[in-house]
Amino acid sequence: DAKTTQPPSMDCAEGRAANLPCNHSTISGNEYVYWYRQIHSQGPQYIIHGLKNNETNEMASLIITEDRKSSTLILPHATLRDTAVYYCIVRENSGGSNYKLTFGKGTLLTVNP
Amino acid sequence: GAGVSQSPSNKVTEKGKDVELRCDPISGHTALYWYRQSLGQGLEFLIYFQGNSAPDKSGLPSDRFSAERTGGSVSTLTIQRTQQEDSAVYLCASRARGGTSPMNTEAFFGQGTRLTVV
Numbered sequence: 001d002a003k004t005t006q007p008p009s010m011d012c013a014e015g016r017a018a019n020l021p022c023n024h025s026t027i028s029g030n031e032y033v034y035w036y037r038q039i040h041s042q043g044p045q046y047i048i049h050g051l052k053n054n055e056t057n058e059m060a061s062l063i064i065t066e067d068r069k070s071s072t073l074i075l076p077h078a079t080l081r082d083t084a085v086y087y088c089i090v091r092e093n094s095g096g097s098n099y100k101l102t103f104g105k106g107t108l109l110t111v112n113p
Numbered sequence: 114g115a116g117v118s119q120s121p122s123n124k125v126t127e128k129g130k131d132v133e134l135r136c137d138p139i140s141g142h143t144a145l146y147w148y149r150q151s152l153g154q155g156l157e158f159l160i161y162f163q164g165n166s167a168p169d170k171s172g173l174p175s176d177r178f179s180a181e182r183t184g185g186s187v188s189t190l191t192i193q194r195t196q197q198e199d200s201a202v203y204l205c206a207s208r209a210r211g212g213t214s215p216m217n218t219e220a221f222f223g224q225g226t227r228l229t230v231v
Contacts, residue, residue, distance in 0.1 A: 036220075043117075043204050043222030044156065100169065101146070101206075101220060103156040 003027065004088045009108040012082075018075040020107050022088030025069045031092050033064060034101070035073045037084040044087065044103075047073065078111045085109075115139075117223035119205050125229045126195055134190040134226045138207030145188050146220065147172075147180060148204040156204065162188060195230045202227050 005023040012018040024033065034049040048055055048062045050071075055062045061074040075082055087106040118137040126132050138145050147159040158172040162182045173179070177195075182188040192199055202225040209219075 043206070043224050044220075045222070046219045049219075100158055100161060102158065103148075105155050 003090050003102075004104055006086070006088055006104065006107045008105065009110070011110050011112060012075075012078045014080055014111055014113050015077055018078040018082065018109055018111070020073040020075075020086050020088075020109060021070065022073070023070045024088070024090045027068050027090050028092075031090045033062065033068075033071050034089040034091055035060070035062065036087045036089065036101075036103075037082075038087070038106070039081075039084040047086075075109075078109075080111050080113060083109060083111045117205055117207050117221050119203075119223035119226050121226060122224065123227045123229075125231060128197060128230055129194055131191065131193045132195055132228065134192075134203050134228070136188045136190070136205030136207075136223060138186065138188070138205070139209075139221055140186075142207035142209050142221075143185060144208040144220075145182060146206045146208075147188070147190050148206065149201045150204060150225070151201040159190070159203075192228075195228075197230045200228055200230045 003024055003026055032049050032051050035047040036044040037047055038044045047059050048057055050062045050064055052064060062071060064071045085106040085108050087103050089101055117139055120135045124132055143164055145162040148156045149159055150156050160167055160173055160180050161169040164185050165182050177193045180190045204222055204225045206220045206222040
């Protein structure tokens with residue numbers, strides 16, 4: 001079962017920043033935080049991942065709290081095409097049972113014009 | 114190809130028939146996953162391949178479901194005696210490795226096969 005908690009839905013105005021929260025209070029020291037998104041009728045798409053430091057790429061920024069119990073995915077300038085279900089996943093990267101991505105219900109982000 | 118390819122993209126079958134779903138992963142990716150997504154639901158893990166072996170089949174819902182992978186590449190998911198509850202989108206994903214290096218942790222998903230059992 002998923003180890004993360006996300007709000008079921010959020011709205012954002014086009015052009016504004018979208019901040020999607022995720023709680024992972026039971027995260028262990030060797031688990032990474034991953035974000036994927038799924039646009040309607042498509043397969044999930046990788047966005048970003050991080051361990052403890054904040055991360056940024058061309059799609060988004062990931063802010064992880066110092067205690068690592070929560071994180072926020074930031075889409076700096078949301079567009080209508082960012083409307084999707086966003087999944088926050090925690091996962092090890094060090095062998096053993098780390099191979100599986102366990103998806104929860106995610107957050108449906110709706111970007112409004 | 115450049116991405117994970119799945120075929121067919123849509124399949125309508127009669128209850129009781131067998132179906133085969135195909136996944137062509139990204140060339141060189143050793144890890145391959147099958148997931149299922151029923152209408153309005155999240156992604157349900159089915160099976161994981163590392164190379165040609167399947168160390169985790171725990172998500173297969175019944176013995177009507179089976180999967181194989183040959184040559185460390187193409188994978189086929191077979192559903193025998195299909196039932197209406199098997200209707201879903203079946204998604205395949207591949208990764209460069211089986212999860213040891215953070216540099217190879219991104220999973221690439223195909224567009225899925227939409228299976229409808231009537």
